[in-house]
Amino acid sequence: MINLSNRLFQMGKKTQEGIAFAICLACLFLFALSAYEKFTDMERFTAGLAKVRWIGTYAAMVAVAVPSLELLISLLLIIPATQHLGLWAFATLMGVFTLYIASMLLWAEQLPCHCNLILTHLSFGQHLVFNIGFILLALGGVYLRKKLKLQNK
Amino acid sequence: MTNLKKMALGLLVAVLAVGFSAFTSKSELKEHRALKAGKVVADHIVQIGTNEFREYLLSGTPNDGLCLTPASKDCIYQVTPLGKDEMPEQPVDGYSDEQIEEFLENSWIESAPSSSAALYSGPYQ
Incomplete structure (x- = not known):
């Protein structure tokens, strides 16, 4: 970790800016894709959520709230002034998704997942690793942006 | 930039x-x-819950590593060429135990080679 941090410090400012921006774009791609697929196949998404014991009663509300939040965070990631907030929001929502998957793996008999096309073919363990990877990526983006802001002062 | x-x-x-x-x-x-x-399109049927069998609508074949919870019936079934012509459309709640038994008797489906008696825990559509 210290070695990685030292390397980041050695990187040029432009490189760091480029990496931070690329991270924003990667997060944006994932959420834009996910939100679009949920909105275009709302019926299937709602039906799937309705089967989950803890969500079932609120399935219709959750089915609208999740892609709406993903869309909102995508917008935050597009606008340069709100990208920092967008990365935090992305990491938080991905954290919630990760907790959901982890709880399903631990306690649910059936594991319903209505994820986007990239993730549909992954097992739930792989899905968990994928999510954690993206959370770390987003937090890395937050760290880089914070560091750049301090350097600019 | x-x-x-x-x-x-x-x-x-x-x-x-x-x-x-x-x-x-x-x-x-x-x-x-x-x-x-009204046509069956999937090549595989997976058991996602007790008395609930669904068409596997994703590309590729179901992953037998996701057959986790033990059950009385098989986790993955293959639809035979005869089944493709004869099997009825999947009901809204999926196929039932009785229907699966009927399909097996008619040779419309058969257990997948690597399948075991378990529930399929992965995505299927």
């Missing part, structure tokens, strides 16, 4: 994501349309 360029690039990525999704969803949409027309 100016803020305007960054925003334009962000919008481009969002459009690409939507385009990518629309492009890859085409084959699945075709399958859903066929389902509505």
Whole structure:
């Protein structure tokens, strides 16, 4: 970790800016894709959520709230002034998704997942690793942006 | 890079994501349309819950590593060529135990080679 941090410090400012921006774009791609697929196949998404014991009663509300939040965070990631907030929001929502998957793996008999096309073919363990990877990526983006802001002062 | 360029690039990525999704969803949409027309389209049936069997509508074959919870019936069934012509459309709640037994008797489906008596815990549509 210290070695990685030292390397980041050695990187040029432009490189760091480029990496931070690329991270924003990667997060944006994932959420834009996910939100679009949920909105275009709302019926299937709602039906799937309705089967989950803890969500079932609120399935219709959750089915609208999740892609709406993903869309909102995508917008935050597009606008340069709100990208920092967008990365935090992305990491938080991905954290919630990760907790959901982890709880399903631990306690649910059936594991319903209505994820986007990239993730549909992954097992739930792989899905968990994928999510954690993206959370770390987003937090890395937050760290880089914070560091750049301090350097600019 | 100016803020305007960054925003334009962000919008481009969002459009690409939507385009990518629309492009890859085409084959699945075709399958859903066929389902509505009353035809069985899947090559495999998976047991997702007790007395609940569903068509596996994703590309490729079901992953037998996701057959986790023990059950009385098989986790994955293959639809035979005869079954493709004869099997009824999947009901809204999936096929039942009785229907699966009937399909087996008629040789419309058969247990997949690597299948075990368990529930399928992965995504199927």
